Amino acid sequence: MRHYQIPAVELLGPGHLACPGCGAAVGMRLALKALGKKTILVIPACCWSIVPGAFPHSAIDVPIYNTAFETGGAAAAGIVAALDILGDEETTVVTWAGDGGTFDIGIQSLSGAAERNDNFIYICNDNEAYMNTGIQRSSATPYLAWTTTTPAGNPKERPKKNMLEIMADHRIPYVASVTIAYPEDMIRKIRKAKSIYGTKFIHLLSPCPPGWRIPSEKVVHVSRLAVRARVFPLLEIEDGERYTVNVHPDAIPVREYLKAQGRFSHLTEEQIDEIQSNVDREWRRLLKRTQFSSAVFDVARR
Amino acid sequence: MKKVITGNEAVAYGVALSRVQMIAAYPITPQTTIVEELSQMCADGRLKARFIKVESEHSAMASVLASCTAGARSFTATSSHGLALMHEMLHWAAGARLPVVMVNVNRAMGPPWNIWNDQTDSLSQRDTGWIQLYCENNQEVVDTIPQAYRIAETVRLPVMVVLDAFVLSHTAEATEIPEAERIDEFLPPFHGRFTLTGRQHQSFNPIATPDYYMEFRHKMQEAMDQAKEVVRDADERYERLVGRGYGMIEKYNWDGADTVLVTSGAVTGTSRFVTDELCREGPPVGLLKMKMFRPFPVEQIREVLGGVPKVAVLDRGLSFGHSGFFAGEIRSALCREKERPEIFGFVTGLGGRDVTPGMIREMIRYTREKDRPEGDIIWVGLKR
Ligand SMILES: Cc1ncc(C[n+]2csc(CCOP(=O)(O)OP(=O)(O)O)c2C)c(N)n1
Ligand code: SF4
Numbered sequence: 001m002r003h004y005q006i007p008a009v010e011l012l013g014p015g016h017l018a019c020p021g022c023g024a025a026v027g028m029r030l031a032l033k034a035l036g037k038k039t040i041l042v043i044p045a046c047c048w049s050i051v052p053g054a055f056p057h058s059a060i061d062v063p064i065y066n067t068a069f070e071t072g073g074a075a076a077a078g079i080v081a082a083l084d085i086l087g088d089e090e091t092t093v094v095t096w097a098g099d100g101g102t103f104d105i106g107i108q109s110l111s112g113a114a115e116r117n118d119n120f121i122y123i124c125n126d127n128e129a130y131m132n133t134g135i136q137r138s139s140a141t142p143y144l145a146w147t148t149t150t151p152a153g154n155p156k157e158r159p160k161k162n163m164l165e166i167m168a169d170h171r172i173p174y175v176a177s178v179t180i181a182y183p184e185d186m187i188r189k190i191r192k193a194k195s196i197y198g199t200k201f202i203h204l205l206s207p208c209p210p211g212w213r214i215p216s217e218k219v220v221h222v223s224r225l226a227v228r229a230r231v232f233p234l235l236e237i238e239d240g241e242r243y244t245v246n247v248h249p250d251a252i253p254v255r256e257y258l259k260a261q262g263r264f265s266h267l268t269e270e271q272i273d274e275i276q277s278n279v280d281r282e283w284r285r286l287l288k289r290t291q292f293s294s295a296v297f298d299v300a301r302r
Numbered sequence: 303m304k305k306v307i308t309g310n311e312a313v314a315y316g317v318a319l320s321r322v323q324m325i326a327a328y329p330i331t332p333q334t335t336i337v338e339e340l341s342q343m344c345a346d347g348r349l350k351a352r353f354i355k356v357e358s359e360h361s362a363m364a365s366v367l368a369s370c371t372a373g374a375r376s377f378t379a380t381s382s383h384g385l386a387l388m389h390e391m392l393h394w395a396a397g398a399r400l401p402v403v404m405v406n407v408n409r410a411m412g413p414p415w416n417i418w419n420d421q422t423d424s425l426s427q428r429d430t431g432w433i434q435l436y437c438e439n440n441q442e443v444v445d446t447i448p449q450a451y452r453i454a455e456t457v458r459l460p461v462m463v464v465l466d467a468f469v470l471s472h473t474a475e476a477t478e479i480p481e482a483e484r485i486d487e488f489l490p491p492f493h494g495r496f497t498l499t500g501r502q503h504q505s506f507n508p509i510a511t512p513d514y515y516m517e518f519r520h521k522m523q524e525a526m527d528q529a530k531e532v533v534r535d536a537d538e539r540y541e542r543l544v545g546r547g548y549g550m551i552e553k554y555n556w557d558g559a560d561t562v563l564v565t566s567g568a569v570t571g572t573s574r575f576v577t578d579e580l581c582r583e584g585p586p587v588g589l590l591k592m593k594m595f596r597p598f599p600v601e602q603i604r605e606v607l608g609g610v611p612k613v614a615v616l617d618r619g620l621s622f623g624h625s626g627f628f629a630g631e632i633r634s635a636l637c638r639e640k641e642r643p644e645i646f647g648f649v650t651g652l653g654g655r656d657v658t659p660g661m662i663r664e665m666i667r668y669t670r671e672k673d674r675p676e677g678d679i680i681w682v683g684l685k686r
Pocket of ligand 1: 045046047048069070097098099100101102125127129130131132133138
């Protein structure tokens with residue numbers, strides 16, 4: 001087992017506008033530590049369009065290019081092309097987009113950039129709904145979850161899109177999932193992404209206290225439950241085919257993860273059982289893809 | 303150097319002469335051969351630029367704006383549905399004060415599908431904050447693109463250079479390609495005043511509260527006002543260096559005219575021919591070519607049309623429920639004048655229907671014979 005120190009550098013300053021306990025704020029803080037100062041951030045419309053602060057302020061100590069909701073991939077591609085012709089080989093271009101801006105409206109420009117293998121890191125900050133506009137469902141919202149457009153009594157009826165696999169199937173060099181509950185793993189993966197040429201996709205699970213109906217102090221706890229319950233496996237996929245599962249989950253019941261969140265409080269026992277069997281099936285599917293025997297587990301069972 | 307080239311090739315020459323550094327574009331008829339020609343130029347090294355072959359026009363404009371913010375001179379071209387798809391990003395371009403240049407090849411909007419020419423696509427983008435320049439022929443296209451960059455980079459507003467589908471885009475004409483050194487003298491290398499690679503810790507296009515937003519918009523309007531002087535200056539400098547100038551508007555066959563015909567784009571060429579004939583036959587008919595649509599040259603229009611008794615406006619685009627675009631703009635420019643001409647607003651040539659010399663004569667005859675027009679729109683060439 002290798003340990004990674006979390007860099008001391010702070011590129012997210014105080015005074016930002018995230019809600020108390022926002023998982024996406026912790027995620028951004030960790031991501032910037034891994035990325036360092038020679039970074040240009042591209043932010044399509046999402047909570048993070050607001051969080052750095054309104055004109056003329058910014059709580060982030062790197063340049064930010066705010067762009068339209070569906071343009072995370074295209075805007076990054078444009079900056080990369082410009083840096084290339086201007087001879088800047090040092091700066092890392094990083095898109096930070098929500099799940100809506102990634103799974104839904106932005107998938108076209110992201111897919112276009114990935115197909116061209118444009119050289120940037122795309123971090124999808126997945127809080128499993130449109131939070132900036134007030135907790136509406138996205139295609140990243142889990143099966144049967146409550147949102148304001150999938151209210152209790154009419155919860156989401158379809159499973160979450162598997163964005164990691166969709167991106168890996170573009171045959172881009174690097175795709176990985178991360179959470180703030182495993183910060184060393186997250187920092188290592190972002191640094192690795194930085195060292196690789198081409199399109200890199202990082203899927204970051206970011207619990208959102210108001211959206212998930214959890215207390216502010218439980219964000220890291222719930223992030224960890226998501227991994228342990230195998231709802232959100234931590235893995236890497238290189239060149240679309242080399243799978244590594246980084247954390248071997250101890251497979252706590254999914255119930256423990258669901259019960260920690262108000263957005264699942266309407267679930268019946270049968271529905272929880274159904275979700276458990278869906279999670280089990282997805283896990284078996286993942287193991288098949290990793291060809292279980294050859295899968296590498298970086299981090300000990302926890 | 304004189305070459306026989308199409309309008310779309312003229313665009314590519316204009317782009318290469320402007321030493322554009324980044325291009326992102328998506329094909330759509332009748333603009334496609336611009337994309338092809340520029341790809342070829344980048345491939346064989348005639349143009350040292352990065353070309354992103356994006357997956358849509360929306361992304362083309364998004365990429366171009368981002369690269370311009372990073373400090374590269376950037377270009378795209380589109381037409382019709384592509385332009386409509388970009389609409390959101392046109393507001394971003396102007397609001398972010400980015401000096402990008404785009405060519406739009408005028409094509410009608412569907413449905414029904416129609417690949418032929420009319421001006422509704424570009425004119426209906428008039429409120430996005432883009433400067434719009436319309437070209438009469440391929441020569442004007444080559445000459446207008448470097449001018450567009452100079453204007454854009456001076457006032458920090460995006461510029462749309464517009465030409466007609468097929469009539470210009472696919473029609474070859476003898477065209478003088480300016481010497482690269484002349485254009486280099488005219489258009490210095492691009493240095494963005496604020497760029498992503500400049501000072502660290504800047505946020506571009508952040509949210510601005512009601513405390514600030516209006517001031518951003520006020521500055522945009524000031525830039526639009528300033529643009530008129532900058533366009534004139536760019537044109538005069540260009541003329542001194544290259545020998546050709548166009549103006550924001552052009553008066554032609556004006557002496558002693560009782561009636562003036564207003565045109566824009568390629569139909570101006572046909573109209574020159576018709577007014578030449580009419581001047582030989584009887585009382586002269588003046589021709590007013592509108593090169594610039596935004597900012598609208600209100601003062602110039604007042605000055606030249608104020609005393610004219612009758613004006614016939616030839617529109618190849620329509621703001622539904624109102625009138626032809628140019629007729630509407632000219633009416634509003636003149637409404638406070640004491641001596642206002644009677645404005646006759648003709649709508650014709652939609653979806654590529656030919657505008658023939660006979661139809662232009664008909665418009666002028668109508669304008670001369672009637673005291674006032676029957677309605678704000680007079681349809682010409684309509685089958686009923
Ligand atoms: C074209 C367009 N449609 C809708 C919106 C409104 N809008 C802004 S942010 C947002 C939701 C963002 O959700 P997500 O991407 O999941 O990010 P989060 O807010 O959760 O961080 C929406 C719908 C917009 N800005 N642009
Ligand atoms: S709504 Fe959720 S994701 Fe957005 S700032 Fe608040 S806690 Fe963070």
